[in-house]
Amino acid sequence: MTPTPEQVVREFFAVVRSGREPARAAEFMAPRVQAHQVQAENPTTVERTPAQYAEHVAEMLAAWGPFTLDVDEVLAAGDKVYVRWTQHGRHVGEVDGHAPTGEPVVEVASCTYRVADGAIVEYWIQIDRAGITAQLDAARAAGARPALP
Template sequence: MNKQAILRDFIETVWNQGKIDAIPDFIAAQYHIEHDPGDPWDGQRLDVAGFQNRVAQSRAPVPDQCFDIQALFDSDDSVCMTWLWHGTHLGEIAGIPPSGKTLRMSGATVYRFDGQRISGHWQVADRLGVFQQLQANR
């Protein structure tokens, strides 16, 4: 399977459907979050269990979240994905109680590959926009 197909399957299965048990099928033994400002895991190296914990914690306040892939571009060992994200605010985020409102965000992520496994990412995302939406929903 090519890297773009693997990434599409990973995003749909893990992030959109929340199938945390499928993570070992996609993630390398060590996953490096190279650059992801505003993400509590920025700069960390995670094993598979650590990545599973990250996904569970990230999805908890917005369990119906969905990444809509806009475009994919690949190079030798990576795939760049531009995306739009949305989900319903059903759990506390940064001390802000659930509003039941839809949150939206955009971003771009470069996923690194080690063979057929995803081994890390470098990402920019509009977290400020999400925070502004949370403040407006109070």
């Protein structure tokens, strides 16, 4: 039996997006996924394969360390599933020109996923990038020490 769109997305978050097992992305994603980056100043759409998404999660782990991911809300209607989450990590890798500080960083984000035939085929993601930048700038201004390797 094909899982519901909500079941697909919840399991995707628990297994892949959480950073636990990003290599399993192909179990939850279509071979090609349209990823809409919803940004006021520069909205873009990129196509991602499951392998590219796994690499993306690996990049997040390199930047934020083994982060925690709290799913704050899930709403499902038809083939679409909306998820809002809070991610807690530490700034352990370079991010947008900011050298690692080792300081805690909180990401607040949301995404709407479209699921077809039991796989994510498209999504629209929004991340509070200004909030992340403000945290990185504050850590730098406070003179936080670089993270230890």
